[in-house]
Amino acid sequence: MKVGKCPICGGDTKEDIVEVQEIIEGEAFIISGVDAEVCVQCGERMYSLGEMRRIEKVREKIKNRMIEQKEVRSIAVVSL
Numbered sequence: 001m002k003v004g005k006c007p008i009c010g011g012d013t014k015e016d017i018v019e020v021q022e023i024i025e026g027e028a029f030i031i032s033g034v035d036a037e038v039c040v041q042c043g044e045r046m047y048s049l050g051e052m053r054r055i056e057k058v059r060e061k062i063k064n065r066m067i068e069q070k071e072v073r074s075i076a077v078v079s080l
Contacts, residue, residue: 001047002037007042007044009044011039012039014040015035016037022056
């Protein structure tokens with residue numbers, strides 16, 4: 001997927017591998033190794049349809065407890 005320009009701010013984009021943070025049934029998960037196009041100006045992320053399908057499959061595996069955790073991280077929760 002090559003967008004080239006950000007649909008939010010018009011900045012240039014670059015291909016990158018990112019982490020996607022998800023809250024599933026009250027638990028925080030990080031899905032790593034996600035291909036994205038990222039705006040170098042505002043940080044907006046865009047995902048191909050194929051990558052969105054891969055993310056959704058991982059979400060379903062998490063919900064059904066059918067995926068093994070790669071690592072466990074501590075997450076701090078703060079309020080405004």
